[in-house]
Structure formats: structure tokens, C-alpha cells
Amino acid sequence: MKKSFLFISCEEAHHICDKRQYGEATGWERVKLGIRLSWCRITRAYSNRNNKLTEVMQKAEVDCLKNDERDKLKKQFEEELAKHQ
Amino acid sequence: MPKHQLDPNNWIKLYSDYLFNYTITRVNDRVIAQDLVSETFLAGLKSMANFKGEASERTWLISILKRKIIDYYRKINSNKGKAEVRMNYNSDTDAEGDWLEERVADPFDKTAEDKLENLELGDAIYDCLGKLPEKQAEVFKMKTILGYDTETICNELEITASNLWVIIHRARTALADCMQKNWF
Secondary structure: OOHHHHOOOHHHHHHHHHHHHOOOOOHHHHHHHHHHHHHOHHHHHHHHHHHHHHHHHHHHOOOOOOHHHHHHHHHHHHHHHHHHO | OOOOOOOHHHHHHHHHHHHHHHHHHHHOOHHHHHHHHHHHHHHHHHOHHHOOOOOOHHHHHHHHHHHHHHHHHHHHHHHHOOOOOOOOOOOOHHHOOOHHHHOOOOOOOOOHHHHHHHHHHHHHHHHHHOOOOHHHHHHHHHHHHOOOOHHHHHHHHOOOHHHHHHHHHHHHHHHHHHHHHHOO
């Protein structure tokens, strides 16, 4: 068995960890990440912090404007701003 | 020389999402929240001469927004008395007598303290988001807050998927650092 088949770099592990936060890591990627997590302290620390960030984002239920909503707001405001300048 | 100055040209870019989040957590309606934010910016523009420069631009806009939200609630409360109160009772005869229990507050529902903590958490997140480079904040919001899929963001911003993940990685790392200092 080739080493690269199961072992991934720290950067790749971080990338998979990021994708996992959005449910976009494949099953095979999750297996490779799991193996890396079992022995790499740095990846484990990154993963814990990443999971915590996802957790607080979900808990806070923050919201923001969609692009079309912001564009509408911007247009309205710029029309008014032009009158003041 | 005042400590802070107003630059309305940057208001939408810098504060629209923050003010919108502040409003929607308090009024719970997207359209009303957008209207209140829009009214806040317009009121800010009209009262720029009153700005003393003691508070930051964002704090000043929030103080205007708070008044707008209070006015909104005053307005709907004054209309409430005129409205007819209707209550739908359960028509299921098997459940007769159970209706009162079904309508008591859910003990597992969020308490006022939870809500307050979440509002503060939201503010802390927005403080940290405000420190990110514009592009990182934009991609992060689209991906994490609005929940857009990778392809949609890539098409809209004309970036590749690998570009997107690099941006997301940098944004998440910076945010986690910032939240660690301010919240975790």
C-alpha cells in the first residue's frame, strides 16, 4: 500500500476539515482526515477550533443581506446621497 | 478635531450587514428589517450635522436604528388594540381538555438569557467579520451565513472552487483567532 494512499499533508487535512464544515467532504476524504486526526496534534487543534467556529455560527443564528437585497438598498441610498452632495 | 468622522459613501459596504443582523434578530421579518436599515441610513444622512464625533460611526448608526426599532414597535402596538383577537382551538374531540396544556410555554424553548447571549454572540461575530478583508468577508458570508453552494458563489464572484476554499480557509482561521480572543 502506497503511503500517499492514506496519508495526507497537513494542508490537505485542513482543506478537508473546511469542506466538512459545509458537508462537502466525501466519505473517502473523511476517512483520510480521520486517520490524520488520530496522530496529528496540529490537525486536531485546527479541527477543534474549526468545529467550534461552526458551532457558534449556528448558535448565533447570524443573518446578512443577500446580494440583490444589498444592491436594492445601495441604489436607494445612493439616490438620496446624490441629493445631499 | 473630532475623534470620529462620517463617510456615508462607505456605509452600505461597512455597516449594512451588521445593521441588518441587528434588526432581524429584533423584528424577525426580512422585509421590515431591510426597511428599517434603509430608513436608518437615510435618517443618518439627514442628521449628519448633529454628529459630534465622540462615538464611532457604527455606534452612531446603531443609536439611530434603535430608535427606529422602538418606533416600529410603538406603531404596531398602537395598532394592536384595534385588531380583533382570534384564537384557534383544537377541533379534535379526542384531545378535548388537553388544549390548555398544549398551549403552555415549551420549557425547552429559548430563554431570554439564551437569546441575549446569542445577540451578544452575533455582535462578536460581526465585530470579527468587520476585521476581515472585504473579499474574505463576502465569500464567508455567502457560504456560511447565506448557505449558498460552492458553484453559485464561484459563478457570482467569478472565482474557481480552489480559490473559494483558500479564501474560506483564511477567513475561518482569522475568525477563529478573533473569536478566541473575544468569545471562546
